[in-house]
Amino acid sequence: MSYFGELRDNARPLVAASLGSGTSLPLFAYTNSVFAPHLVKDFGWDRAQFALVGLTMLTTLFVLPFVGRFTDRLGTRKIALLGTLLVPLCFVGYALQQGSFAYFLTVSTLTLAVGSLTSPLVYTRLIAENFDRATGLALTIINCVPAIIAIPLVPLLNLTIEDYGWRSSYLALGALALVCGLIAIRLIPQSGPKISPEEAEAEVAGENVPDLPATAPLHRPAREDYATILSSRVFWVIFIGMLLCLLQTPLHASQMNLMLVDQQISMQTAANIVTVYALGTVIGRIACGLALD
Numbered sequence: 001m002s003y004f005g006e007l008r009d010n011a012r013p014l015v016a017a018s019l020g021s022g023t024s025l026p027l028f029a030y031t032n033s034v035f036a037p038h039l040v041k042d043f044g045w046d047r048a049q050f051a052l053v054g055l056t057m058l059t060t061l062f063v064l065p066f067v068g069r070f071t072d073r074l075g076t077r078k079i080a081l082l083g084t085l086l087v088p089l090c091f092v093g094y095a096l097q098q099g100s101f102a103y104f105l106t107v108s109t110l111t112l113a114v115g116s117l118t119s120p121l122v123y124t125r126l127i128a129e130n131f132d133r134a135t136g137l138a139l140t141i142i143n144c145v146p147a148i149i150a151i152p153l154v155p156l157l158n159l160t161i162e163d164y165g166w167r168s169s170y171l172a173l174g175a176l177a178l179v180c181g182l183i184a185i186r187l188i189p190q191s192g193p194k195i196s197p198e199e200a201e202a203e204v205a206g207e208n209v210p211d212l213p214a215t216a217p218l219h220r221p222a223r224e225d226y227a228t229i230l231s232s233r234v235f236w237v238i239f240i241g242m243l244l245c246l247l248q249t250p251l252h253a254s255q256m257n258l259m260l261v262d263q264q265i266s267m268q269t270a271a272n273i274v275t276v277y278a279l280g281t282v283i284g285r286i287a288c289g290l291a292l293d
Helices: 003-009 010-021 027-045 047-074 076-095 102-117 119-132 135-164 167-185 199-202 222-230 233-245 249-262 267-290
Strands: none
Touching: 003 010, 003 135, 010 027, 010 119, 010 135, 010 167, 010 222, 027 047, 027 102, 027 135, 027 167, 027 249, 027 267, 047 076, 047 119, 047 167, 047 249, 076 102, 076 119, 076 167, 102 119, 135 167, 135 267, 249 267
8 A cells, every 4th residue: 555545545444533632732832821911910820839740741641551551441432431421521620610720730630641641652553553554644644633732722722711701711621622533533533343353353454453462372461561561671761762752742832822922922923822832833744754655
């Protein structure tokens, strides 16, 4: 199968993964900073205090290992469905806050934990199952979708906050995540007839492999799997590399608009500037994905 033919034949799982993860945590990393100046202004929170929101990302260290393992055991569809139904409740929680910063941190922590169920960690399993030659480009498309959506959404979101209030805007964002998440789940290739572990291992990428749990031989005790992973030199190279790449994430996820507003820039202009950042992200990720292949 040709390079672009693989993309064409596997459009369904690619769209499912792109839409599902593209309207989850990666998108929230862009939208969170839009709400920040409005919340700080309305509740009188200190800027330094608000910076503590970045620490909530540490909770994913405890959640992600379990999310990955359950995705292997149960398949993408079941895990993503659970996350799709729970994420909107987090935005309802945001909309109901009354000014307690501890409450805001709690909801932010829950959003990260629940949002991990619909993150690229879960959805990229579809890419691993269905792609071979064009894996890098497929992953690039998935990682570009949040930035592409953010380009028009962030300025629009700031307008809705100013016109209708941040509570309604939180609810609208939750509704967007719910609708797009359900569409994504519907697009995941249906589970086919029951197959043996040997047949599952022999599946060829590029044939819309159904979303099936990992084969029985892979279901070893968790301690054995984690021991194998933690003793791998390749794992630690990837871990350190990703850590360095993501150091800036807390900055643009919660602080960018606050810093821009502090420079006497209007909230709407600050939201517009975020779209420039998102556009740069798209360009860089396309180049990296093509280079990877």
